[in-house]
Amino acid sequence: MLDDLDRKLLDILVKDSRASLKELAQQVGLSSPSVSERLRRLEERGVIRAFTVEIDPEALGYPLQAIVRIRPLPGKLHIVQQLIEEIPEFGECDKVTGDDCFVARLYVRSMSELDKLLDRIADKAETSTAIIKAQPIRRRPPPMGNA
Amino acid sequence: MLDDLDRKLLDILVKDSRASLKELAQQVGLSSPSVSERLRRLEERGVIRAFTVEIDPEALGYPLQAIVRIRPLPGKLHIVQQLIEEIPEFGECDKVTGDDCFVARLYVRSMSELDKLLDRIADKAETSTAIIKAQPIRRRPPPMGNA
DNA sequence: AGTGAAAGATCCTTCTT
DNA sequence: AAGAAGGATCTTTCACT
Numbered sequence: 001m002l003d004d005l006d007r008k009l010l011d012i013l014v015k016d017s018r019a020s021l022k023e024l025a026q027q028v029g030l031s032s033p034s035v036s037e038r039l040r041r042l043e044e045r046g047v048i049r050a051f052t053v054e055i056d057p058e059a060l061g062y063p064l065q066a067i068v069r070i071r072p073l074p075g076k077l078h079i080v081q082q083l084i085e086e087i088p089e090f091g092e093c094d095k096v097t098g099d100d101c102f103v104a105r106l107y108v109r110s111m112s113e114l115d116k117l118l119d120r121i122a123d124k125a126e127t128s129t130a131i132i133k134a135q136p137i138r139r140r141p142p143p144m145g146n147a
Numbered sequence: 148m149l150d151d152l153d154r155k156l157l158d159i160l161v162k163d164s165r166a167s168l169k170e171l172a173q174q175v176g177l178s179s180p181s182v183s184e185r186l187r188r189l190e191e192r193g194v195i196r197a198f199t200v201e202i203d204p205e206a207l208g209y210p211l212q213a214i215v216r217i218r219p220l221p222g223k224l225h226i227v228q229q230l231i232e233e234i235p236e237f238g239e240c241d242k243v244t245g246d247d248c249f250v251a252r253l254y255v256r257s258m259s260e261l262d263k264l265l266d267r268i269a270d271k272a273e274t275s276t277a278i279i280k281a282q283p284i285r286r287r288p289p290p291m292g293n294a
Numbered sequence: 295a296g297t298g299a300a301a302g303a304t305c306c307t308t309c310t311t
Numbered sequence: 312a313a314g315a316a317g318g319a320t321c322t323t324t325c326a327c328t
Contacts, residue, residue, distance in 0.1 A: 018198045020320080048203075051198075054195070056193055059192070060292075065241075091287055107289035135241055140238055141202045141204065141238065142208075179306070183307075184312090297328075305319085309317105310313100
């Protein structure tokens, strides 16, 4: 699927998505047109999902984060999922196996806001909340092999 | 801290980190030099942590993800944290309050690899693993207000 | 698939107001 | 912060390997 050159390109882009074709080209040892073509295909195939920017949540006024495990009450699964999706403070949500149905990340401005947001699903699901104290590993992609 | 224009710029960049100054300028109604200066400061202040790319893990050969809760045995906290950080398949790790000390995301190629990786910390911590079946919300930043 | 050159477009920065 | 302008830089096209 992906060859070493593709992986190398991805590796560079993860660190700097604004690298120019020229820059990418010389770093991987290809010509600009080749890189251009490879990038096009990587995007087209969905390998690259987005060129984006990572923002410090605190700068946006959200100094607190929590991990919330959510177990919808019988028959409430869909309603709960919809509710989660509608609350923009949820910055991530995974549907998982096991007793907890969802594991989600919640950005909040304060403890009272956390409480308020959780109240909105309190009557439809059991929740279990853990406050994030530190982030030993911030979001990063899986290993890219011999990139 | 951030004004509406800054938030608007961030909002655009989250969707396309390769937008040019010119493009950004006309979208927020400023001149290129102004945008250039604002961007410089946003980076400098750490509001923008990185210009990056979001990659489909499956394309890299990791079709499975798991959420792992990790509770180090007494006295093993530091060793466990170090171990987690050394395993590149961990794509994210938060240190949280509560019984579980860490909540981490693990990218794996297969169930057997999952088992193998968890074995590496099995003698130093109790773990509780949930396989991700779907991702209702993929990573996104907190609300940017009136961006 | 990839290269290399070339042309044209685009961009970023500087300077002045 | 705007606006213009100059010069650098980039991206794409095309012919060829």
